[in-house]
Amino acid sequence: SAVISQKPSRDICQRGTSLTIQCQVDSQVTMMFWYRQQPGQSLTLIATANQGSEATYESGFVIDKFPISRPNLTFSTLTVSNMSPEDSSIYLCSAEKGDTQYFGPGTRLTVL
C-alpha cells in the first residue's frame, strides 16, 4: 500500500493569490494524480503527473491555472493560481501503487 500526506490540510486565501499544495508519498510511485472535490460532490480528475514529464490535464483544466510539479518519485505539488471563490474546493492527491490508487486526506481550500 501507499500512505499519502498533504500540506496544508486547509487554507483560507484571498482572491487573486496562489496556493501551492504539497503531496508526499511514503514510497516511490510512478503515477500521481490530482483531483478536485466540491462539497457534497464526487471527485473530478484535474491532471496526471508522471515523474520526468509534463503533467497531462483533463478537459476543463489548464496548466496556467493548475501548474503541477513532479520532481521525484515520492513528491508532487499542485498550484492553484490567481484564485477566485469558484476555486473553493477540496484538492486530493492520489498515487498508483501496483493495481490500486491510494488517496491523501485532501486540502480544503476556501477563497474569499
Add this chain to the structure above:
Amino acid sequence: LAKTTQPVSMDSYEGQEVNITCSHNNIATNDYITWYQQFPSQGPRFIIQGYKTKVTNEVASLFIPADRKSSTLSLPRVSLSDTAVYYCLVKSPSGGYQKVTFGTGTKLQVIP
C-alpha cells in the same frame, strides 16, 4: 471510459447485510471494477476490486455477472462506522496506467 450508475443513497439498520449495485453498461474488455469508501473530510479508501465472478476480502465481497455490465458490493453486518459514501469505478488502462473516473457515489446511512 465507461460511465457508472449507482443509487444516490441507501439506509440500512445495524447488523444487516448491505448490497449496493452499480451498472456500467459500456465496460470494455480490459476494464476492472473498483469500489472505494469515503468518510467526510477524508480521501477515498480502496475497498475491493474485481474483473469477473466473485471477489472477497476481509471487508466486503464483490459480485460481477458474466456480462460484466453491473456489479454488486456486499457489506456483511454493517455497523454505524460503515456510514460513508461508496464509489463504484471502472478502471481503464490508458497509456500504461490506470485511469479512473468517479461517479456520483452512494451515500450509505447505517441506522442504530
